[in-house]
Amino acid sequence: MSFSMFRLCGFQILLVIHLAMCQNFGNLHLTGPLKDMNFSVPEGSGVRLIYQFTAEPPAVSFRATGEKDGLLDIVPKTGVLYLNGSLDWETKTKYSLQVESLDEEGQRVKGPYTIIVFVEDINDNPPEFDQLKYTGVVRQNSRPGKPFMYVHATDRDDPSTPHAQLTYSILHHFPNPYSQMLFQINNVTGAISPSMTGSYYLDPQKQDTFTLVVTVKDMAGLTMNAFTSSADVIITVKESLWKAPPTIHIQENSTRDHPVNISQVHSNEPDAIYELFVKEQLPRLPFSVNQNGVIYVTEPLDREKKDTYLFFVIAKDKEGELVDKPLQISVIVEDINDNPPVCQKALTVLEVQENEDAGNYIGTVSATDMDQKDTLNSRLQFKIESQVPAVPANDLFFIQQDTGILQLISRSLNKRIASSYSLKVLVTDAVFQTICDVQIHVIDINDQIPIFEKSDYQNVTVAEDLPVGTVILEIQATDADEPLTGSSYIVYEVKEGDPNKTFIIETDPETNRGFIKINKALDFETAQVYNLVIHATNPEPLVPGVQYNSSSITVFKVFLTNVDEPPVFSREAYTAEAFENIPVNTLVMTVEAYDPEGDTVRYSLEGDVKKWLRIDSSTGKIYTASLLDREQKQAYEVQVVASESNNVAQKSKATFVINLKDVNDNPPRLATNGALFFCHPLSGGERTLIQATDDDEQMFYSTFTFSLKDDTDTRNNWEISKINSTHAYLSPKHTNFDEKVYNVPVIINDNGRPPLEGEINLEVNVCKCSSEKSCFIAVQRERSWPSAGQAIGILLGVLLLIGCIIASVFFHMKYKEKDQKKSHQEDAKDQAELHSLAK
Ligand SMILES: *[C@@H]1O[C@H](CO)[C@@H](O)[C@H](O)[C@H]1NC(C)=O
Ligand SMILES: *[C@@H]1O[C@H](CO)[C@@H](O)[C@H](O)[C@H]1NC(C)=O
Ligand SMILES: *[C@@H]1O[C@H](CO)[C@@H](O)[C@H](O)[C@H]1NC(C)=O
Ligand SMILES: *[C@@H]1O[C@H](CO)[C@@H](O)[C@H](O)[C@H]1NC(C)=O
Ligand SMILES: *[C@@H]1O[C@H](CO)[C@@H](O)[C@H](O)[C@H]1NC(C)=O
Ligand SMILES: *[C@@H]1O[C@H](CO)[C@@H](O)[C@H](O)[C@H]1NC(C)=O
Ligand SMILES: *[C@@H]1O[C@H](CO)[C@@H](O)[C@H](O)[C@H]1NC(C)=O
Ligand SMILES: *[C@@H]1O[C@H](CO)[C@@H](O)[C@H](O)[C@H]1NC(C)=O
Ligand SMILES: *[C@@H]1O[C@H](CO)[C@@H](O)[C@H](O)[C@H]1NC(C)=O
Numbered sequence: 001m002s003f004s005m006f007r008l009c010g011f012q013i014l015l016v017i018h019l020a021m022c023q024n025f026g027n028l029h030l031t032g033p034l035k036d037m038n039f040s041v042p043e044g045s046g047v048r049l050i051y052q053f054t055a056e057p058p059a060v061s062f063r064a065t066g067e068k069d070g071l072l073d074i075v076p077k078t079g080v081l082y083l084n085g086s087l088d089w090e091t092k093t094k095y096s097l098q099v100e101s102l103d104e105e106g107q108r109v110k111g112p113y114t115i116i117v118f119v120e121d122i123n124d125n126p127p128e129f130d131q132l133k134y135t136g137v138v139r140q141n142s143r144p145g146k147p148f149m150y151v152h153a154t155d156r157d158d159p160s161t162p163h164a165q166l167t168y169s170i171l172h173h174f175p176n177p178y179s180q181m182l183f184q185i186n187n188v189t190g191a192i193s194p195s196m197t198g199s200y201y202l203d204p205q206k207q208d209t210f211t212l213v214v215t216v217k218d219m220a221g222l223t224m225n226a227f228t229s230s231a232d233v234i235i236t237v238k239e240s241l242w243k244a245p246p247t248i249h250i251q252e253n254s255t256r257d258h259p260v261n262i263s264q265v266h267s268n269e270p271d272a273i274y275e276l277f278v279k280e281q282l283p284r285l286p287f288s289v290n291q292n293g294v295i296y297v298t299e300p301l302d303r304e305k306k307d308t309y310l311f312f313v314i315a316k317d318k319e320g321e322l323v324d325k326p327l328q329i330s331v332i333v334e335d336i337n338d339n340p341p342v343c344q345k346a347l348t349v350l351e352v353q354e355n356e357d358a359g360n361y362i363g364t365v366s367a368t369d370m371d372q373k374d375t376l377n378s379r380l381q382f383k384i385e386s387q388v389p390a391v392p393a394n395d396l397f398f399i400q401q402d403t404g405i406l407q408l409i410s411r412s413l414n415k416r417i418a419s420s421y422s423l424k425v426l427v428t429d430a431v432f433q434t435i436c437d438v439q440i441h442v443i444d445i446n447d448q449i450p451i452f453e454k455s456d457y458q459n460v461t462v463a464e465d466l467p468v469g470t471v472i473l474e475i476q477a478t479d480a481d482e483p484l485t486g487s488s489y490i491v492y493e494v495k496e497g498d499p500n501k502t503f504i505i506e507t508d509p510e511t512n513r514g515f516i517k518i519n520k521a522l523d524f525e526t527a528q529v530y531n532l533v534i535h536a537t538n539p540e541p542l543v544p545g546v547q548y549n550s551s552s553i554t555v556f557k558v559f560l561t562n563v564d565e566p567p568v569f570s571r572e573a574y575t576a577e578a579f580e581n582i583p584v585n586t587l588v589m590t591v592e593a594y595d596p597e598g599d600t601v602r603y604s605l606e607g608d609v610k611k612w613l614r615i616d617s618s619t620g621k622i623y624t625a626s627l628l629d630r631e632q633k634q635a636y637e638v639q640v641v642a643s644e645s646n647n648v649a650q651k652s653k654a655t656f657v658i659n660l661k662d663v664n665d666n667p668p669r670l671a672t673n674g675a676l677f678f679c680h681p682l683s684g685g686e687r688t689l690i691q692a693t694d695d696d697e698q699m700f701y702s703t704f705t706f707s708l709k710d711d712t713d714t715r716n717n718w719e720i721s722k723i724n725s726t727h728a729y730l731s732p733k734h735t736n737f738d739e740k741v742y743n744v745p746v747i748i749n750d751n752g753r754p755p756l757e758g759e760i761n762l763e764v765n766v767c768k769c770s771s772e773k774s775c776f777i778a779v780q781r782e783r784s785w786p787s788a789g790q791a792i793g794i795l796l797g798v799l800l801l802i803g804c805i806i807a808s809v810f811f812h813m814k815y816k817e818k819d820q821k822k823s824h825q826e827d828a829k830d831q832a833e834l835h836s837l838a839k
Helices: 003-008 010-021 196-201 712-717 788-838
Strands: 031-033 037-042 048-054 061-066 072-074 080-083 094-102 108-120 133-139 167-174 183-185 191-194 209-217 228-238 248-251 260-264 273-277 287-289 294-297 308-316 327-334 347-353 361-364 381-388 397-399 405-408 420-428 433-443 456-463 471-478 491-496 503-507 513-518 529-537 553-561 573-579 587-590 601-606 613-615 621-624 635-644 651-661 676-680 688-693 705-708 718-722 727-732 741-749 757-770
Touching: 037 048, 061 072, 072 094, 167 183, 183 209, 248 260, 273 287, 287 308, 347 361, 361 433, 381 397, 397 420, 456 471, 471 553, 491 503, 503 529, 573 587, 587 651, 601 613, 613 635, 676 688, 705 718, 712 718, 712 741
Parallel strands: 031 048, 037 108, 133 228, 248 327, 347 433, 456 553, 573 651, 676 757
Antiparallel strands: 048 080, 061 094, 072 080, 094 108, 167 209, 183 191, 209 228, 260 294, 273 308, 287 294, 308 327, 361 405, 381 420, 397 405, 420 433, 471 513, 491 529, 503 513, 529 553, 587 621, 601 635, 613 621, 635 651, 688 727, 705 741, 718 727, 741 757
8 A cells, every 4th residue: 555545544544453453343334243144356456354253252253264265364353354365256256264253262152154255357358269360261142141150259257247248340351442341240249251242242263362350359349448359360262152054955755764963053051942943934844953952854855845944043041032143054955866757748649741751850758857957867768668550660750868859760651551659658767767658640741831811901900008918800811731630720920020029810720710919018109000921831841842822921001099198107116125214305216107108207196194205296206205113104105106297187106115124213111001009018029020012123032121220219129020031020129118109210121233221110009909909099188278277387396396306416416425435434444454454
């Protein structure tokens, strides 16, 4: 003790020494009869008195045994229990002594009593990390907040006090290329996880090692004099395991035991749950995935039914939330030769003239194979198996092996010997074979040409707006060859005057009458007259020496008449795509119409109910007229009208559809608007379900996060806990709520791009409940202004209250003053007493 202390407290020291000698402290707290007692002494406090036991006759002295440890003892004569040295909580937290009182002869009078001295912890130990350096591995694109490693520190101080309450933080982050840290640490558990930014930007190609300096503070980090230690954390970034496999090739019609492993995916999260997801409509997806991410094909595939599959693997956690972006799996089904050739017709009927020459083309046998085109699996070969009858020879016909083209081998057919032959043509691919039946009729020679009834059909006048398909003229030629054969059938063809095939001619096979039809829309403005030259021919070749001459040709003219037509749009429908947030006056489309008669065209819009668009009447450019909103209408359709400026009645319309693409422009909100309430008084454990939604387009992995606004009231009263990506529970943190409506500010974030935050002021009614578990609604009492008498009463009441407050403050201050004096005295007494003991 310093000299000045002595001087300062001189009077008290003398007093205390005296009192100690007289076996009395004169202080009720520090002296008393011997009995079981407990004391609490702060560690490291040094030499001091603890207590004085008063001797009750015939006892004259005291004896202490037990865990004195050279630090605690009792002065036999005075009964003073003292501490000679410093205690250390970390070494021993309590000392147990047995104390008895003795008489003159040293015989026990009372006791032994158990005296326990508890050591009070003071914060004298800094926290220590259990390693100087930690290493960890994180995968690219890991989920934000998902720990990939932990640091841990211990503090030797009493864990039940703030002295050992540790809080972790990241002090440095090397390198730190972004405005936000790539990693975060849980201040309580020491769990290190990627931050939002980290989840997005971590990339081993760019930076594969990071060093974090993490610190740990005791006193929950709340005071300036908390102890701090730090450690290095070396983090290696590895490539994401979650990668789509290359395109998978599966041979169709497999005979292996199914399911067959075709690939395997790995989530970055070890306990992810895998699922498959298909966008297209399929009766059944012949694939499955197991819990190790192994993808199986579950049955033999058939390329001829479906030759490619596209689906997604998704990885979810136990709460059903996606932990990674969906991976696209594409499967190509490979062909095997599992389809036989098929004849195109059950019976192919051909004709050949008696006198035809060797090598003449007769016809083609057609067959198909469903196996993959342009592979050996669908390569077909043809061969004549048999010919019935085999007269005058058995090999009258030849078939080209790879084309199926039938030719005549020699000039040997005679209708009187055989008027018809049946061939069996064998069609083979590498594995399968099929027989196609062919019948060949021997017909008369084609020695007559078609002769037109008229060589000039003169003039035909038609309106330009006659519909396609209209017959504008019938023509007739005759052929004297054998009826109903290729020698007499007449094929009419426009040989000249119609470069664009505006007309076609069909033949009635019975009568050989020709019908000239409009094949394409006529247009006076393009062509006003057609000079047509028509040829009539037979499908069978003419015998040598006979030729088509001018009797097989006819001509006529087609005159078009003009009709005033409305403007014509370049397209029937126009579509555009735009983001819903494009500014007003953005050009979204240019439509174009022209008037066949060359009049100027004016444009206008019809059906623009939302007044979102405007059109430039002369250029056809369509601009936005106001802000668009996908949530009101995703595909906005209007009619564009084009009219002749000289005759507005002549108009035509086209549709214009603008498809709005979503922009995350709606903050999340609560889905339910029903009143939330809790029954008063609360009994604890109450909670209520809340659901978030968003008007923006909901991707199939949309996720909301819930939190409460960080203000003291809300933090102390309410708690929000997430259930899954759309739901959470709101629960009161305690039961001490008044009967009233509380405003709970809830914050919901979406995962759109850009992410948006919605703050919702949730009104929660804490109310008396009626039996049906709903608020009991009392009839409202009428409110009115107080009368003059009431007002005076209130005023007096307020004055009285103020008086009371002033009085109590005054009283309190006095009391405190006294208290402080008392504690000063006690400290001094302890010190003096020790000195007297040491003597
Ligand atoms: C002293 O503390 C011990 C352990 O906490 C307890 O069992 C005992 O009752 C206490 N004795 C007194 C006298 O308070
Ligand atoms: C206190 O401890 C010191 C040494 O540790 C010893 O010399 C001294 O006698 C002790 N005093 C009493 C009163 O026990
Ligand atoms: C620990 O983290 C929680 C949640 O992030 C935060 O509310 C709290 O204030 C933090 N405590 C300290 C001491 O930083
Ligand atoms: C499944 O097949 C993939 C390759 O296709 C292979 O890497 C993986 O190890 C297989 N998994 C099992 C469980 O057989
Ligand atoms: C599979 O191949 C066999 C012969 O190899 C064939 O008979 C069967 O029709 C084929 N199945 C499918 C679905 O193609
Ligand atoms: C056909 O039209 C031409 C040209 O206009 C005309 O000279 C001729 O007289 C017309 N023939 C008939 C039969 O109307
Ligand atoms: C044929 O088509 C071409 C190109 O479309 C056009 O320029 C020409 O005027 C057309 N001719 C007739 C006679 O329709
Ligand atoms: C065309 O040939 C036929 C016989 O094949 C004949 O009767 C006819 O007179 C010929 N016509 C012309 C214009 O020479
Ligand atoms: C989320 O939880 C709520 C309440 O338990 C349930 O109704 C809802 O279907 C769940 N949604 C999903 C996506 O799991």
